[in-house]
Amino acid sequence: MxxxxxxxxxxxxxxxxxxxxxxxxxxxxxxxxxxxxxxxxxxxxxxxxxxxxxxxxxxxxxxxxxxxxxxxxxxxxxxxxxxxxxxxxxxxxxxxxxxxxxxxxxxxxxxxxxxxxxxxxxxxxxxxxxxxxxxxxxxxxxxxxxxxxxxxxxxxxxxxxxxxxxxxxxxxxxxxxxxxxxxxxxxxxxxxxxxxxxxxxxxxxxxxxxxxxxxxxxxxxxxxxxxxxxxxxxxxxxxxxxxxxxxxxxxxxxxxYWRYGEYAGIGPGAHGRLLIGGVRHATAAEKMPFKWWEKVMETGDGLVADDNLTWDEEGDEYLVMGLRLREGIDPGRYQALARRPLTQVQISHLMDIGFIETLPNGRLRVTEKGWPVLDAVVADLAA
Known part of the structure; x- marks a missing residue:
């Protein structure tokens, strides 16, 4: 999976x-x-x-x-x-x-x-x-x-x-x-x-x-x-x-979530990520419970946001979610989502300081040393 x-x-x-x-x-x-x-x-x-x-x-x-x-x-x-x-x-x-x-x-x-x-x-x-x-x-x-x-x-x-x-x-x-x-x-x-x-x-x-x-x-x-x-x-x-x-x-x-799959968000304030016609939609529902109820009963759903994500946004989300995992991310999937590869200069720099590592299967993951500064690692890789 x-x-x-x-x-x-x-x-x-x-x-x-x-x-x-x-x-x-x-x-x-x-x-x-x-x-x-x-x-x-x-x-x-x-x-x-x-x-x-x-x-x-x-x-x-x-x-x-x-x-x-x-x-x-x-x-x-x-x-x-x-x-x-x-x-x-x-x-x-x-x-x-x-x-x-x-x-x-x-x-x-x-x-x-x-x-x-x-x-x-x-x-x-x-x-x-x-x-x-x-x-x-x-x-x-x-x-x-x-x-x-x-x-x-x-x-x-x-x-x-x-x-x-x-x-x-x-x-x-x-x-x-x-x-x-x-x-x-x-x-x-x-x-x-x-x-x-x-x-x-x-x-x-x-x-x-x-x-x-x-x-x-x-x-x-x-x-x-x-x-x-x-x-x-x-x-x-x-x-x-x-x-x-x-x-x-x-x-x-x-x-x-962390493997950047697809999910429907149901209920007040719920967020979703849906692939519709090959495009990933970021959805969000009305937060206030009874306003949400009124909207759903009137229109069928409580959506207040339904945005088509850009390639860069998909790539960034994949990094943010996937690098939380011990199994890391697949650089090939990142390239398929973002339509560009990860920057090798940044990868080499983060490896040199011990914050990321490459696994035998080619996946890239944050090390235990890098986990406490995960946000900074993600920002560097996404730059």
Missing amino acids: SANTAFGVYVHWPFCAAKCPYCDFNSHVHHGAFDEESFVKAYVKEIEATARRAPGRLVESIFFGGGTPSLMNPKSAAAILDAIARNWQVADNAEVTLEANPTSVEAERFRGYREAGVNRVSLGVQSLRPEPLAKLGRLHSVDDAVAAVRLAQSIFDRSSFDIIYARPDQTLEAWDDELTDALALSDGHLSLYQLTIESGTRYFDLFHAGKLKMPSEDLSADMFELTQERTAAYGLPAYEISNHARPGQESRHNLV
Whole structure:
């Protein structure tokens, strides 16, 4: 699946019980009555409209992201999955992932999601320590998280959970201790993200007001290096800069993105990449949930952007996504997308300083030394 033949469907559920202070995703806290059944009808309509534009695809992965999809009634998930199956062919072994928060109420829904067709769950644990959980704005306890992870592992074929590190006031020793606990709890896949300060978040305001002390660049680099060492030794090596898995347990849906495949974006704020008539379209939907609903019910889809990508843009996107992977990129595919080869002078320079390397199969990848400065490596290669 290293070529661009894979097709996935991303379904965005935008609602959350609370807005976390570090989160810049398209998520919304909704108060009051909510007609979920009517909302789901809009998903069905948008799936139908998207399938008319991109017919005949074989769906290899479906991903319910958010927001908090585990706030969704399992019957809603089933209705959306049924609509996908009616409009495209779904592979017998398709990966169907749902993001979930590990509160006790949502964990009780797991069996309902499994019956609906979900076979993989990704849990937003974020920390296995009480104080950081509270500071991150999470509504669950450590005990809730552990119980939800173990329940997910008992119900679903595959599961994963997220942990955020390089948090305010976190020490290397504290991260080593927490990472050890996370590895012991994991089962096949683990996502480990360094905290970043994003514009428009509460953390952004606190940081720029001097009220949030982040780890230094050197400490963050030490945490990253420690993470690579510990996960590899445990049998969960990094296959992507922030994702770790036993061989065969990688997130197939995320690999669609990172290998620059084709995917439909369904729901408020969802983005897609569709090949239509040989041209790659970058799509985006209305972000505000009820404006999106009104638009879909009126016109059939919620699109607010549908841009034809240039050759240079395709090449740049392939670099940005593919160089995150341990398997690297195919220079021949880059040339086919961008209609020009990578610059040998830049490749040689980055090799000389140890930031990239060529594999025996001819692929080009970023080294472990280069991963902490990935953005700069991508910029150099794209120049």
